[in-house]
Amino acid sequence: MTREDRHPGIGTVHEEEGGVSDPLLDLLRRYVPGNVGVFCIAVWTTILHQLLTLVPPYLLGETLDAFFTQQRTSLSLVLVPQTWIPTGTRGQFVFIAGLFVATALATAITQAVQFVTFRWFQQSVLHDLRTNAFDATQRLDMAFFETEATGNVMSVLNNDVNQLRDFLLGGLRQFVESTTLLLGLLGFMIGLHWQLTVFSMSFLPLMLGLVYAYQQAIEPRYDDRRSAVGNLNAHVQNAIDGIETIKTFSTEHRERSELQTHSRTFWQADWRAAKVSGFFYSTRRLLTEVMSIAIVVVGGWWVLFGPPLAFSAPLTAGLFVTFLFYGRRLVKESSQIGDLVDTYTDARASAKRVFGLIQYPTKITKSADAEPLRSVDGHVEYDDVSFTYPNADSATLKDVSFEAQPGEFVGLVGPTGAGKSTALKLLLRLYDTDDGTITIDGTDVSTTTVASLREAVGYVSQDPFLFGGTVRENIAYSAPDASEERVIDAAKRANAHGFIRTLPDGYDTDVGERGVKLSGGQRQRITIARAILKEPPILILDEATSHVDTQTELLIQESLRDLVATRTTFVIAHQLSTIREADQLLVFRDGRIVESGDHEALVEQDGLYASLWRIHTGETAELPDQLHPHGR
């Protein structure tokens, strides 16, 4: 099993969430109303255009019968009042030529209008769909990203949305065209000669049966192909994200062979679909030819020797010519239903995945009666908080309780993996607690709107993330309207101004994708400046200075002193000197707070903290008993 295989398909959610049974109907139901005007014009001109294409064969048949085969004495045309038709042969000939030209013009105009309106409709719907799918990914809980590979999500946003583009432009238009043509042709043909129509249609059930069988066989194969391409993309994405690790461990070969496995799975899935498609298209072709030949043979016989079999109505040569065109067209259109089903099935699988993403259930961001958090003093209280990560076997936090007064400086210490970062992520509601409550100024954070909560809390994580762009844009990310002075001031307080000035373009220097052009310590200082600029009433610094040297760390601490003094600050640090001055220290071990108090009190207590402190000061190199991997 590879990394990506562990993730369930996004598409499964659509059905579970009780969406409309057909995701493509769902698509139209959601997006047509916003574009109803242009959609109606597109559909109507398509119908008109298709009906117009049926006129020339009809005119040709009538012309033949009226002027050349003398099977009719006067010219009469369906839907054209007899009074409009001139009486002399010359006049009638010019009149019919005029009709040919007018039909050609009208056909061209409707085609142009149909093309541009369908294109507009398609782009407008895709724009809305793309925006909604992107909104959905932004809204999703962190838990989602732990179960769904990024490449899979990217595949939905790119491949599946593009597949729907093909459906909206090609498939939907073809559906309108084919339906119009089939109904129009049947109407015309029955009106002209119902008996020959009955014969022409005798193969139709066979064709429709073939199409139905095809749809049943191809749909699961398309589903497989789609999820295989998602896994393939996920792997490529992972490999590009981790390119540095791959190179340093020289694991290019392993990654390549994993890619080949995914690529082969995709190839096999495609092959299974291709075999079914190949069989269908060739059988359809054969059936189409047989139907066309049968119309030619039977129709020709009819004209030459009279009605065959149980038929009774005579057939003129002109009408036979009209029927040759119509018959072929009927056969072609009914066989096109196969393509339509193909596009439809493919698009359906894509729509399932796109709506799976859009409708993915979110617990945190979608609380219906959440209230915004109003002016925050910064009194934070954890009451018996327990939490287990979605895919974890055991609890990460167990009965964690503590209280931080407004403006207090709280340090979190403890061995790695003890649950310090997790505890503070719950304050930001990156996850919700399983048990217990977290309150800010007495308000349970699970009842507040996520936006107002995160507005009140500044967070600098262990992994400083910078967006591609300039240094200034990255600092001002938390306050895009901040003045130049405020940005520089924040940078100074984060001890970043000095190095920024030495960069080639100062604050306008491009940091590269994810900030790769800067060192870890430089990135960290920019993320601290970003948090400072926001001036939040509550600040979380999670190992925020772990990448900088001791001297810079001291300088940052110095400049953060003011900041810390005026707001509730939580600092996680392994360098205990960083948090020695904290008003309160919380010592975590195995998801529990095992000691708390200020530095002096904890040293006196002579427990875990005191042991860690002795190691920190170099007084001892011995690992305390509690932390010894094999016990003692």
Ligand SMILES: Nc1ncnc2c1ncn2[C@@H]1O[C@H](COP(=O)(O)OP(=O)(O)OP(=O)(O)O)[C@@H](O)[C@H]1O
């Ligand atoms: N997204 C996650 N899914 C599942 N388990 C997780 C996740 N993030 C962290 N954990 C687990 O939860 C436990 C606590 O992790 P946490 O990051 O809170 O520890 P920490 O005390 O902050 O450690 P460190 O000092 O190394 O940052 C660890 O055992 C970790 O493996």
